[in-house]
Amino acid sequence: MRREIYKEEVSFMVKNINSHICKENVDHNCKCKICGVVCHSIVNDSKGNGTGMVTEWCTNCGKYERYYDDTGTVIESTFRDDIPYNGPVCGGRELNELAIRTDTKCDDMDIVRKARGTEIQRNQQRVFLCWDFENKDVRDIVVSDLLSHDAGADCVVSYIEIQGNNIDENELEQELRESQMLILVISQNLLLKIKDLPEYSIAKRINLPIIPVALDNELLPKLTQQIGAVHGLSIADEEYRIKLKTQLDNMLVSDALINEINEKAFTGRVFLSYRKKDLALARKFMAAFHDIPGFESIAIWYDNFLNAGRVFSEEIEKSIDDSDVFTLLVTPNITESGNYVLMQEYPYAIGCDKSIVAVEVETPDKQEFFEKYKHAMIYTLIDGIHDTFSKIMPNNIVTEINPTRCFLLGVAFYKGILVEKDIERAISLLTRAATKGDFQSARFLGKTYYDLLKYEDSVNWYKKAAEICGSSPNGEGAAAEIYNAIANNFIERGDYKSALEWSLKALPIQEKLFGESNLSVAKTLTDICNSYQNMGDLSNAQQMLDRAADVYSVVADTEKADYIIGCSNIAMAYHNNMSFAKAMKMHLKAVASVEKTYGTENPLTSCVYTRAALTYLRIGVNDTALDLLNKALDISRKTLPPEHPETAQIYILLGDLYDKFGNFPLMLDMKNKALSIQEKVFGKDSWITALTYRDIGTLYAKTESYSSAKDLLLPAFNTLRKALGMNHPFTLETYQIMRTVFDQLGIADADDFYS
Numbered sequence: 001m002r003r004e005i006y007k008e009e010v011s012f013m014v015k016n017i018n019s020h021i022c023k024e025n026v027d028h029n030c031k032c033k034i035c036g037v038v039c040h041s042i043v044n045d046s047k048g049n050g051t052g053m054v055t056e057w058c059t060n061c062g063k064y065e066r067y068y069d070d071t072g073t074v075i076e077s078t079f080r081d082d083i084p085y086n087g088p089v090c091g092g093r094e095l096n097e098l099a100i101r102t103d104t105k106c107d108d109m110d111i112v113r114k115a116r117g118t119e120i121q122r123n124q125q126r127v128f129l130c131w132d133f134e135n136k137d138v139r140d141i142v143v144s145d146l147l148s149h150d151a152g153a154d155c156v157v158s159y160i161e162i163q164g165n166n167i168d169e170n171e172l173e174q175e176l177r178e179s180q181m182l183i184l185v186i187s188q189n190l191l192l193k194i195k196d197l198p199e200y201s202i203a204k205r206i207n208l209p210i211i212p213v214a215l216d217n218e219l220l221p222k223l224t225q226q227i228g229a230v231h232g233l234s235i236a237d238e239e240y241r242i243k244l245k246t247q248l249d250n251m252l253v254s255d256a257l258i259n260e261i262n263e264k265a266f267t268g269r270v271f272l273s274y275r276k277k278d279l280a281l282a283r284k285f286m287a288a289f290h291d292i293p294g295f296e297s298i299a300i301w302y303d304n305f306l307n308a309g310r311v312f313s314e315e316i317e318k319s320i321d322d323s324d325v326f327t328l329l330v331t332p333n334i335t336e337s338g339n340y341v342l343m344q345e346y347p348y349a350i351g352c353d354k355s356i357v358a359v360e361v362e363t364p365d366k367q368e369f370f371e372k373y374k375h376a377m378i379y380t381l382i383d384g385i386h387d388t389f390s391k392i393m394p395n396n397i398v399t400e401i402n403p404t405r406c407f408l409l410g411v412a413f414y415k416g417i418l419v420e421k422d423i424e425r426a427i428s429l430l431t432r433a434a435t436k437g438d439f440q441s442a443r444f445l446g447k448t449y450y451d452l453l454k455y456e457d458s459v460n461w462y463k464k465a466a467e468i469c470g471s472s473p474n475g476e477g478a479a480a481e482i483y484n485a486i487a488n489n490f491i492e493r494g495d496y497k498s499a500l501e502w503s504l505k506a507l508p509i510q511e512k513l514f515g516e517s518n519l520s521v522a523k524t525l526t527d528i529c530n531s532y533q534n535m536g537d538l539s540n541a542q543q544m545l546d547r548a549a550d551v552y553s554v555v556a557d558t559e560k561a562d563y564i565i566g567c568s569n570i571a572m573a574y575h576n577n578m579s580f581a582k583a584m585k586m587h588l589k590a591v592a593s594v595e596k597t598y599g600t601e602n603p604l605t606s607c608v609y610t611r612a613a614l615t616y617l618r619i620g621v622n623d624t625a626l627d628l629l630n631k632a633l634d635i636s637r638k639t640l641p642p643e644h645p646e647t648a649q650i651y652i653l654l655g656d657l658y659d660k661f662g663n664f665p666l667m668l669d670m671k672n673k674a675l676s677i678q679e680k681v682f683g684k685d686s687w688i689t690a691l692t693y694r695d696i697g698t699l700y701a702k703t704e705s706y707s708s709a710k711d712l713l714l715p716a717f718n719t720l721r722k723a724l725g726m727n728h729p730f731t732l733e734t735y736q737i738m739r740t741v742f743d744q745l746g747i748a749d750a751d752d753f754y755s
Helices: 136-147 169-177 188-192 198-205 219-227 240-251 255-264 276-291 313-322 340-351 366-372 382-392 403-415 423-434 439-451 455-470 476-492 496-514 519-535 538-554 561-576 580-598 603-619 622-639 645-661 664-681 687-702 706-724 729-745
Strands: 042-044 053-058 064-068 074-077 111-114 126-130 156-160 179-186 210-214 268-273 298-302 325-330 356-360 378-381
Touching: 126 136, 126 198, 136 156, 136 179, 136 240, 136 664, 169 179, 169 198, 179 188, 179 198, 179 219, 188 219, 198 210, 210 219, 210 240, 240 439, 240 603, 255 403, 268 276, 268 313, 268 340, 276 298, 276 325, 276 382, 313 340, 325 340, 340 356, 356 382, 378 382, 403 423, 403 439, 423 439, 423 455, 439 455, 439 476, 455 476, 476 496, 476 519, 496 519, 519 538, 519 561, 538 561, 538 580, 561 580, 561 603, 580 603, 603 622, 603 645, 622 645, 645 664, 645 687, 664 687, 687 706, 687 729, 706 729
Parallel strands: 126 156, 126 179, 179 210, 268 298, 268 325, 325 356, 356 378
Antiparallel strands: 042 053, 053 064, 064 074, 111 156
16 A cells, blocks of 8 residues: 655556546646646566565656665655656666556555645654545645644644545554544535545544544534534634634643653663564564553654655664664564565664564564574563563563653654554543542543543543642642533533633632733633633623623733634624624734734634624725725735635625625626625535525616526525525525515416426
8 A cells, every 4th residue: 555645646546537547648848738636657676575676667758766675764756846857877788667556447446645734754753634535625725724823833734535346454454543533524425424434434443533524504503413422623614723722732732741741751772673564463472461450651653654755764863872672573474575665674783783583473584584683682572571671671661650740642653753653551540540539630621522522531530630630739720721611511502501600600710810911811812702602691792792792801911813813703793793893802902913823825824814794895985895805815815725715705705895885797706706706616406506506696686587596496406505504593594585586577377487
């Protein structure tokens, strides 16, 4: 299975799009002139035995790479160069033509990895994306949003490039085990087969956190009906990118904590040298090793992230240098000639004078093994690793682990940092520390169970964390943080009464500690406002909204994303309450802060401009609205994929604005540009797309082009009725417009036209 990792991928999978054969339509750079897919014709000089150095190149464009056939480690590559290479000299070796994967055969599970920039660092945390294979535009939008610099935590995004007949579930499970979360891009098509998806089934079985990203808000309740409670996002939500950043920041470990784990968690380090084809056996060894009392605090460096396109020899050598013991995983595969363990790692360990332990997990040809691995070593069966490692590294074994180290080890196993990812072991370590009064462990367990959708367990551990805080003389601030976490837990479940109770416990503590000019106080006030709003208590909601606005007016930390987002959110709350003067005051604060903090070419700036323009448009300050929307559109075009929903929203607002100006051609142009994006992203049968059909149809009705209006309004109405129901305001409004159009056309029984 070849994994593609370049920013602009080198694709060895030939696709069938619109019934054409890509390789018959490529230019001199092997790019299909019809669909844009890169389609190389690959040959190599491999001996076919899976060992040794291989040169592989394209017979069309001449780009090439040299790599070890055993590990896939690339020594040299020109596949990511822009200028075609004329072809390498191959020493006269016989060429073996590779089987080109054709348009009709997609049996391989090709995984693409993408990251910011041009390289993937080994220790970068991973996110796996599951999509429906029908809408590449949506996939690319979500990938772009995950990798954007304003998304917060850095990560690698992996996904299967082409749907094949053979999904290797062992390979897929390996990939998911190395990931921090599974992102499900929920379309109507994916929703119908969600329970049959191997990605979803494996993620549930291994307790991998799952975040659904739906094409529209209406899909999330349908998803909940199928798989139970989820905390998902919708691309159509105006706060989608903000919420996505929050989810990433919550689920990915900070660089500071990773550094602390590297420095303080482990008492010893083992380098595990094994053949890639023996990964399952390597995992078996690591599990057995860490099951031994006292061995949990020993890190195991194993090569779980070798990718084409990067040279890891220096990193491997440094890891061997830093290890206390070099361990050979012995199987029949380790004696094959020319393999990377035999030719590179083992000789380097000898040169460093490392203690070498050979652990037999499957019986090899012993005579052949000792002929090839002649250096002095300790040889043991897997059942003997306790005695062997106890003797060779006695000072590294710790049977009594203090709570702080226990917490760091728990996080390490939960996230797979210098050890194999093992959620059960992580929870066991964290529970051990939390029951001894470790606040960090109790809080992390609360967050962990929340990510796993086990809300009651989450609340119980958060309460334990609050209890630990209560016994500390300086624990009030941490307690308030925990109270807000519990409130968010209840908000996620729609229990606003319980959420309000915990938010009201947090507020007086925060006001006491921080005063009334702190961002934390403002956020808690906003949460209380939202709870009151959802409970129907509009009077208290308005009071809390005003108090939050007052805090933002005097807060000092104005150059933070939380401040900008908070001001913008309060502005929109005032907008929705029709308190437009107050809304404008908060919009101006958000605009001033975002321009100062992020400049005028950042997606967050575009979002703030668009929201402010919405209020200006509502109160009739049209010139200012036009200026803000044009600025937002310019940023969106520069920083987002060309078919991003945020760009469509800007076009819609520009269309509304030109409608106010009475400029029919420009209004129609803007709405059609929005429609083009929506049809690609959401599909023609989405209620979101239907609203734009309705808007354009209404425009035609205003100009008395009733026949054209009918052709747009009828499908819009039928879509809205199916998606939202007949009694939804959008459906009823569209129905009334249609009746007017039908009357003008002299259609007496309009209901006959409804499907």
